[in-house]
Amino acid sequence: MTDATDESELYDLECRNLVRTFGAFIAVDDVSFGVPRGDFFSILGPSGCGKTTILRMMAGFDRPTSGDILIKGKSVVDVPPNRRPVNMVFQQLALFPMMTVAENIAYGLVRKGLNKTDIADKVKSALGRIGLPTSGGKSIKQLSGGQQQRVAIARCLVLEPAALLLDEPLGALDLKLREHMKVELKKMQDQFGTTFVYITHDQSEALVMSNHVAVMNKGRFEQIGSPQDLYYHPDTAFVAGFVGDTNRWHGRVESADASGVKVVSADGVNLIATAAGKTPLVQGGEVDIFVRPESVVIATGEERVSGMENRIEGDLVSILFNGANSRALIRDRHTGGELDVALPQTGEFSHLKRGQAVHLGWGKAQAKAFAADARRDQGVGT
Amino acid sequence: MRMQSATRLALFLLLAPIVLWLALLVILPHVDMFMVSMRERVGIRQYEYSFANYVEFFVEPLYWRTFARTAIMSIIATVMTLLIGFPVSYYIAKMLRGRMKNFLFLLCLVPFWVSELVRTFGWMILLRESGVISNLMQWMGLVSGPVEMLYNDATIMVGFIYTSMLFMVVPLVSTLDSLDDSLVEAGYDLGGNAFTVLRTIIIPHAMPGIVSGCIVVFMLTLGNYLTPVLLGGKDSLWFTEQIYTQFITRFNWEQGAAFGFLLLGLSSLIVWAGLRLSRQTLSQTMG
Ligand SMILES: Nc1ncnc2c1ncn2[C@@H]1O[C@H](COP(=O)(O)OP(=O)(O)O)[C@@H](O)[C@H]1O
Ligand SMILES: [Mg+2]
Numbered sequence: 001m002t003d004a005t006d007e008s009e010l011y012d013l014e015c016r017n018l019v020r021t022f023g024a025f026i027a028v029d030d031v032s033f034g035v036p037r038g039d040f041f042s043i044l045g046p047s048g049c050g051k052t053t054i055l056r057m058m059a060g061f062d063r064p065t066s067g068d069i070l071i072k073g074k075s076v077v078d079v080p081p082n083r084r085p086v087n088m089v090f091q092q093l094a095l096f097p098m099m100t101v102a103e104n105i106a107y108g109l110v111r112k113g114l115n116k117t118d119i120a121d122k123v124k125s126a127l128g129r130i131g132l133p134t135s136g137g138k139s140i141k142q143l144s145g146g147q148q149q150r151v152a153i154a155r156c157l158v159l160e161p162a163a164l165l166l167d168e169p170l171g172a173l174d175l176k177l178r179e180h181m182k183v184e185l186k187k188m189q190d191q192f193g194t195t196f197v198y199i200t201h202d203q204s205e206a207l208v209m210s211n212h213v214a215v216m217n218k219g220r221f222e223q224i225g226s227p228q229d230l231y232y233h234p235d236t237a238f239v240a241g242f243v244g245d246t247n248r249w250h251g252r253v254e255s256a257d258a259s260g261v262k263v264v265s266a267d268g269v270n271l272i273a274t275a276a277g278k279t280p281l282v283q284g285g286e287v288d289i290f291v292r293p294e295s296v297v298i299a300t301g302e303e304r305v306s307g308m309e310n311r312i313e314g315d316l317v318s319i320l321f322n323g324a325n326s327r328a329l330i331r332d333r334h335t336g337g338e339l340d341v342a343l344p345q346t347g348e349f350s351h352l353k354r355g356q357a358v359h360l361g362w363g364k365a366q367a368k369a370f371a372a373d374a375r376r377d378q379g380v381g382t
Numbered sequence: 383m384r385m386q387s388a389t390r391l392a393l394f395l396l397l398a399p400i401v402l403w404l405a406l407l408v409i410l411p412h413v414d415m416f417m418v419s420m421r422e423r424v425g426i427r428q429y430e431y432s433f434a435n436y437v438e439f440f441v442e443p444l445y446w447r448t449f450a451r452t453a454i455m456s457i458i459a460t461v462m463t464l465l466i467g468f469p470v471s472y473y474i475a476k477m478l479r480g481r482m483k484n485f486l487f488l489l490c491l492v493p494f495w496v497s498e499l500v501r502t503f504g505w506m507i508l509l510r511e512s513g514v515i516s517n518l519m520q521w522m523g524l525v526s527g528p529v530e531m532l533y534n535d536a537t538i539m540v541g542f543i544y545t546s547m548l549f550m551v552v553p554l555v556s557t558l559d560s561l562d563d564s565l566v567e568a569g570y571d572l573g574g575n576a577f578t579v580l581r582t583i584i585i586p587h588a589m590p591g592i593v594s595g596c597i598v599v600f601m602l603t604l605g606n607y608l609t610p611v612l613l614g615g616k617d618s619l620w621f622t623e624q625i626y627t628q629f630i631t632r633f634n635w636e637q638g639a640a641f642g643f644l645l646l647g648l649s650s651l652i653v654w655a656g657l658r659l660s661r662q663t664l665s666q667t668m669g
Contacts, residue, residue, distance in 0.1 A: 061567055082570045094568035098586040111573035
């Protein structure tokens with residue numbers, strides 16, 4: 001009993017068995033998680049999986065059908081949004097256009113009833129911290145997209161919330177600015193020392209910024225872990241397919257034992273993989289096999305891949321040059337399936353030509369086999 | 383050079399109808415009316431130019447009191463229309479979706495399917511001593527004798543609000559429609575309550591709609607003739623009635639024209655003062 005309360009006090013924010021249904025549709029299905037103090041926690045999932053619904057319930061704009069939400073150990077399900085110690089950064093920012101930048105930042109402080117000099121001090125220091133010390137008197141429209149972003153976050157952070165909730169805040173920005181803002185957001189979180197709950201459908205945003213990521217699919221959490229955990233040790237086929245780039249085969253188990261899983265893929269390739277995930281693999285069962293592009297060894301001669309459990313002969317379709325992250329697209333000569341292969345950074349393959357024959361190989365440890373689950377399966381690939 | 387004169391000609395041709403319309407139907411009659419208002423009758427068919435007709439308005443208490451009463455009642459009617467129209471518009475614009483929204487919006491239009499005259503007579507059938515409501519109340523035993531509900535200021539006010547509602551609701555719904563829901567949510571999220579969110583976010587956003595709705599309703603009420611005369615009776619003391627009397631009953635066109643210009647000038651002054659008070663400009667309202 002005392003154990004439970006101790007544990008919940010570690011968390012700034014906690015959801016227990018959260019469910020939200022719209023009619024017969026289950027948007028959020030029995031979700032439980034805790035966000036430790038000062039954490040950058042992301043919820044990552046394809047669009048429509050229920051991320052915004054969770055965030056709106058935490059902010060207080062929506063009521064869970066069942067389950068509990070705790071902030072600093074206290075249930076807030078019956079607390080209206082204006083009295084919850086969390087703040088939300090909206091997808092479209094929702095800065096008040098009829099107010100100046102300074103008035104936007106001061107809005108929450110005024111509502112709290114602070115006196116004028118305190119408000120002015122806090123606004124000034126917030127403007128300094130977001131690098132807009134002289135922009136207080138400007139109107140919102142005079143700021144660039146990235147600056148507006150920072151104002152929207154500062155407006156919440158001056159209130160020193162228990163947690164800041166961010167709903168895909170980088171979605172509206174162009175690619176270049178998005179890359180820049182990823183770093184910026186992480187910096188702001190360090191500066192203000194606030195717990196962040198960040199939702200996104202972009203796996204690179206989640207991996208780069210977060211301490212913990214929850215991968216969500218169709219209203220459920222598939223796995224919660226560090227970005228490294230999710231990338232190297234996915235629990236489910238969905239996580240393996242959604243987090244990071246990967247090659248994927250669907251097939252049937254020939255035999256499964258301690259030495260590995262033999263699988264015949266749907267297009268007739270024999271593969272040897274390592275069993276992964278919670279569901280045990282049985283002979284004849286359907287599986288998904290995932291191999292990361294950087295796990296595949298590419299060679300022009302056969303001898304370099306001869307020691308590997310999985311080997312494929314193929315032809316080069318094209319090279320996708322991107323500096324250190326260059327890829328080659330290879331067509332399997334027997335099945336016609338295409339594989340994504342990372343090129344070594346030495347540049348030794350940069351001279352490869354279209355249609356050139358190559359040999360590919362990877363060890364069974366690099367190939368992860370997950371039991372295919374009908375419910376989860378439909379979500380992969382979105 | 384040639385190109386320029388060609389575009390200028392095109393522009394001129396495009397503008398010609400509106401210029402003609404303005405000149406023939408608006409400016410010319412007004413100029414003429416103004417000339418009439420500046421004439422003072424000194425003998426039979428003998429006139430002199432003077433401000434006598436305008437001076438008459440200020441020295442004769444009946445006239446300017448009638449105007450003051452008209453202006454104050456119009457302001458009250460405008461404010462009441464706003465107070466009733468705002469929640470209605472908010473409900474239509476923000477709470478409803480899809481078909482129900484269009485349906486309620488159309489419902490505001492229904493009173494305008496019949497002419498103002500017929501509509502006002504409808505009110506009279508309901509409200510007069512031998513009318514529907516009076517009879518109903520007697521039948522239910524609420525009152526012992528017939529009740530006259532016509533010919534008082536409250537009834538005129540109800541008539542004004544009824545006639546003006548649409549002109550308040552339309553601009554309000556369109557400005558409130560453009561208010562992003564997330565702004566309201568952000569207001570609550572940052573600690574605002576219903577009242578502060580209304581005051582700091584919703585009303586400032588709706589201000590252009592409020593101002594244009596108020597101007598239209600105020601001007602329509604001030605210039606209304608049928609409603610005060612029919613619902614208020616002969617002694618309703620409405621300024622347009624004075625103008626009518628001067629033109630038609632007294633056949634004093636000079637005085638009537640002067641009153642017309644005074645109505646135009648004074649009502650513009652009130653609108654200007656209202657804009658100053660609410661710190662709005664006409665261009666903001668139109669933009
Ligand atoms: N108010 C609502 N009424 C009905 N269905 C809703 C409502 N809000 C969200 N949904 C549904 O719930 C699902 C999850 O929505 P959402 O949480 O917005 O997804 P995400 O933010 O992950 O893209 C969607 O299929 C959406 O259609
Ligand atoms: Mg969303």
